[in-house]
Amino acid sequence: MSDSTAANPVNTTDRVSALRKLMQDPKYNLDAYIIPSEDAHQSEYVAACDKRREFISGFSGSAGTAIVTNSAAYLFTDGRYHAQASIELDKNWTLMRVGVPDVPTVPKFLAELPGGSTVGIDPSLLSVNEADNYTKILEEKGSKIVGVKDNLVDAVWENKPSMPKESIFYLDIKFSGKSWIDKVSQVRKEAEKLGASGVLVAALDQIAWLFNLRGNDIMYNPLFFSYSLITKDKVSLFVDSSKLTKEALESLNGVEILPYNAIFSALESESASLAESKSKLITDSSVSWALINTLGEQNCLKKMSPITHLKAIKNETELNGTRQCHIRDGVAMAKWYGWLEHELIFNGGHLKLSECDVADKLESLRREQENCVGLSFDTISSVGPNGAIIHYSPSRGSDLKLDINQIYLVDSGGQYYDGTTDVTRTWHFGTPTAWERECFTRVLKGHIGLDSIVFPEGTNGYALDTMARASLWNAGLDYRHGTGHGIGSFLNVHEGPHGISFRPGSLDNPLKAGMLVTNEPGYYEEGKFGIRIENTCEVVYHKTPNNFGGMKFLKLEPVTLCPIQTKLIVVSLLTHEEVEWVNNYHKRVWDTLSPLLEKGSPAYNWLDRNTSPI
Known part of the structure; x- marks a missing residue:
């Protein structure tokens, strides 16, 4: 949860002013100061005591870099966070929408600073690769980057959280x-x-x-x-x-x-x-x-x-644990959706239950499952326009009420002793528009395309990414995030080195049997709705009629067990094979989960209705 909301972004005036005053101190004499998101271990998600970039800027997303000069302040972030940052940043900050034409990256921005500039950063928060890159760029302009051992944000951060003392x-x-x-x-x-x-x-x-x-x-x-x-x-x-x-x-x-x-x-x-x-x-x-x-x-x-590499390829104990915890996770999801549908349609929850209310209920049902330790990330519970904020996380008091006339997107996951889960579903509890159904169906076609492709060993996620986007591209649509990320075994929900993405990093790390990776294409219309369908998948060997050159072949095998709403599907846009995929997936979900649910319960009945063949 963030302390900034759409209605009331954090006022950073005093924080930025205090930082500039330190920058101008003769001890430092800096023209610019870089505040990265990461901690001393280059972690994607950080402890409260390490949220320096969030403190100084008010932006709570997990990815981004802040740069403060003596006259301006800039927040650089990628397409996942453009909408969120535009809401959370106050008047002191300029949002740099990385990935949009003519918007510079951090290195290019540094290259455009006046010659002779001195740029400071805490050296414990910067990887050596970035340090080398920044050094080269700045030296070409007669400028320099200096490691400032005293973290300047810490120096102006009143009541800064202390380092955690949790047990190991x-x-x-x-x-x-x-x-x-x-x-x-x-x-x-x-x-x-x-x-x-x-x-x-x-x-x-x-x-x-x-x-x-x-x-x-x-x-x-x-x-x-x-x-x-x-x-x-x-x-x-x-x-x-x-x-x-x-x-x-x-x-x-x-x-x-x-x-x-x-x-x-x-x-x-x-x-x-x-x-x-x-x-x-x-x-x-x-x-x-x-x-x-x-x-x-x-x-x-x-x-x-x-x-x-060793961690990314799961051993058989880890793989079996992943499969088992996803079954229990699927039970929690079925119980939650059964409860949610009943509350919204039959129990007066329409425009009364908030995004936080229903996220809290989902967490409680997950925690009831065997071996569950907690959540694997802050639940993305987003209705209508909030669904278009790709990594939106609701804050109580500013969260929206669920409206059965709007699309609802929930991206959630659990941490279990035997594995980590991550699943996204998009639902409509009323009557979706024809456009919403078309967009959903094109996202689904991309999901099925990636799930169905058989590929040779050695194939990277960069090559596979287009499979998930093809149907959207045919309609002139796209999404600004990767299609899949690795997942740990009771570890980080985002795990490298592999992924499925248009980003260059996906070129260097082919998918291998035993890896876990998500399949999550989406589509987002700012101010209106968001759609994403995500399964966690195991990379498995696939038996083929032939083995050209002696090579082996792979495919993705979903371990997530949760229905995909058929009401949102335009069946006429699907091929026969795609219809078969939906029906086979739903049969597997029903066959696996229904014996674990009480017959006649809301969860059982919901699962029965939502796994019926199309």
Whole structure:
């Protein structure tokens, strides 16, 4: 939830003024100051104490960069957040709609600053890749970027939240499927193949996966603040040891446990050892500029961490857990939709139940399910025009009431000990317009197209992205977000390195059997409605009649179990194969979930009606 609303964005005048005053202090003498979204681990979602960009700008989205100069303030964000940012930013800020023609990216903007400018940033919040890029761009203009160890936003942030002290617990091997000892052995082998003597680990989900530990330092993400150093003869974990439960501590037998901030002194010592042995540590994009400067660039092998790839391909225990938790998640969704339909249509809930009311009910039903720990992200519960705000999250008091005459979009997920879920459905409880039905059907055709395609091993998500957009493109429509992202196993709901997207990052990481990825095309009309259909899918091998050149083939197998509203489908726009896909999917949903629901209950009856063949 954000403290800014459509009716009352945060007044940032005093905050920005105080920051500018510090920038002009002779100690710093800065012409511009960059405030990224990320924390010291380059996390996508951050703890309250790390929401510096949100504090200074008022924009609460998870992605974006703020830049404050001595005369202006700019917020850069991509198409997922254009609508949200335009609502949340006050008069002090200029919204830079990245992706729109003639709007510069952050690097291009920096290149356009007056020559001789000094640009500051907290070096612990910047990846070394970005630092190198910014340095090159600014030096070409006679300008420079400087690491300012004192975070200037922290200096003006009154009542700043403190660092969390949540406990860290052991995730039993019946959920993780592999011991940390075996995982470390794999990591060492992969590091050796790359020509490195070890790995410096800064990404929080990598550390949680590696040691089979989970925490709660960042809302919705079962992570904990830590670093790790894996060398040929030592495994070190830098963490506040007082947070470790007794079982967690016992599980780490053989691991050197050191204080969180001791990473810097450890890297100083490691630097000398690496120089002497002429070896290097793997450092990926989650390792900050500050850490690299401490270790020394000459001691770094800048490669993707082997943990990223190992974590992305789930073992059989993780895959089975994912399948099972999605069944329980489907039960919760059926119970919720049965309740919601009854409340809106028969119990006077129309224009009375709010977006937050129904999101809270969904959370309560999820938490009733076995092994559920909580949500995997803040529920996107959005009716009518709010649905067009791609990553909208309702705030109580400013949220809309559900209107049966408007489209309702809900994107939600749960964290379970045995997996992470993410599902989006778009529903209309009244009579949709012909245009709404056409848009929905074109989104559905894209979803089916991506779900149905068989592709050779080695295919990347960049190549597959067009499958989800083709029907929309035929009508001159599109959407400004990726089509699919990886998902962790009781970890981050967004997990790399793979994805299905038009962005260049999807070029380098092919989909592999055992990966989890979402299939979520959409369409959004600002001020009117939003449509998205999302299933979480497992990448599986697919048996084909032939195997050209000995290659293997893959496809997506949905693990999400929730009906797709047939009332919104224009059946005449579907091919025979697409109709068959809908009916087969709904039969699978019915066959799996109906035995787990009380016969005759609202959930059972709702599921029965909404899985009937078309």
